[in-house]
Amino acid sequence: MTRESEGFPSLSGGLYAFFFDVDGTLAAIKPRPDEVSIPASVRRTLQSLSALSHGAVALISGRPVEQLDGLAAPFHAPLAGVHGAERRDATGELHRISLPDEVVKQLHETLSSNINNWPGTQLETKGMAFALHYRQAEHYQPQILQLAESMVKRFPMLALQPGKCVVELKPKGIDKGAAIRAFMQEAPFAGRIPLFIGDDLTDEAGFRVVNAMNGLSVKVGEGSSDARFRLKDVDEVYSWLEQMKLQLDQDNLGKESRL
Ligand SMILES: [Mg+2]
Structure with a gap:
């Protein structure tokens, strides 16, 4: 069932595993795929988000892993590339499916x-x-x-x-949902609430897996989707990332002050 935009819930206090699509989500779409970039400030925010969540931030994209590293540098994240046909887990090990x-x-x-x-x-x-x-x-x-x-x-x-x-x-059998499921079975993702943001048809498999795990699925832009929440465009994703970083910072400070 497709559910249209609902207000974003408060994410305060939860332990989240963050999964992000890249093109159309973390980076504005350009006429040619090789013109696309993630702004430096956004890459820094992703790095902070990763540090604040013990490394539970992964990129899930149709691009090859090598390109994703180039786009995200200096942020070196766990990645699923080529819709999950390549996956570099949090230990750095690369899992790759090939064709004859x-x-x-x-x-x-x-x-x-x-x-x-x-x-x-x-x-x-x-x-x-x-x-x-x-x-x-x-x-x-x-x-x-x-x-x-x-x-x-x-x-x-x-x-x-x-x-x-x-x-x-x-x-066949490769999709972003399977990639997210694989990450969710491993540290540091396991035991956390999955949150996945994406903008395209390939992300729907990811939304469905996240929904089945009672996580948060977020579609960027218009169009029917199985995602439960919606952000308008890439700029809204950027603002959301900033808010999320501040939220995690506050949550961590709160924990420290209770010690
Ligand atoms: Mg995309």
């Missing part, structure tokens, strides 16, 4: 030969996943979708992941 080399080769050949005929579209290769971007050529959406669907038929180990002006092909 022959499948990757054939996919790359077929996708690039098609994309080359559609000016303004872009193929992004992520190792075990492929993103077909059409932000600058939206009229190619039907062809892109058809191409992606034909690839899923040809390679049943793949799944389709639509997003904002992008269609991705990723290994």
Whole structure:
């Protein structure tokens, strides 16, 4: 069931595990994915939030882990990249799902030969996943979708992941919900209340997992969603992060003064 925006509850006193999508959540969307950045002040806030919550802050994104490190630096966080096909846990260990080399080769050949005929579209290769971007050529959406669907038929180990002006092909069984569930079984996330903020279709799997754990799911922007709460845009996410940091600071001070 889709529930529309409700007032944000007070998060005071709770022990939270924070999960953030990146593009459209921590970083404004740009015409090209390589133009995107997280403001330095926001990266510092994320670092503080992580320190205040014993490291229970992770990024959950469609981007590869390497790119996420670049975007978040100097904040070095636990990460799920490529919708969870790559996951670096809090100990620094990388868990990675791969596709057979022959499948990757054939996919790359077929996708690039098609994309080359559609000016303004872009193929992004992520190792075990492929993103077909059409932000600058939206009229190619039907062809892109058809191409992606034909690839899923040809390679049943793949799944389709639509997003904002992008269609991705990723290994089946991988999604942001599974990534959050995996983090929630490990320190320092285990035992905390999961909170996940995201803006796109790929985040819905994360919202559902968080809802099932009685956590807080937050959708950024408009559109139907399984998330229980809503923030209007990236700027509202930034203000919320600041408030959350102050809240955790106060909670920690409160604990110290009671000692
Ligand atoms: Mg996003």
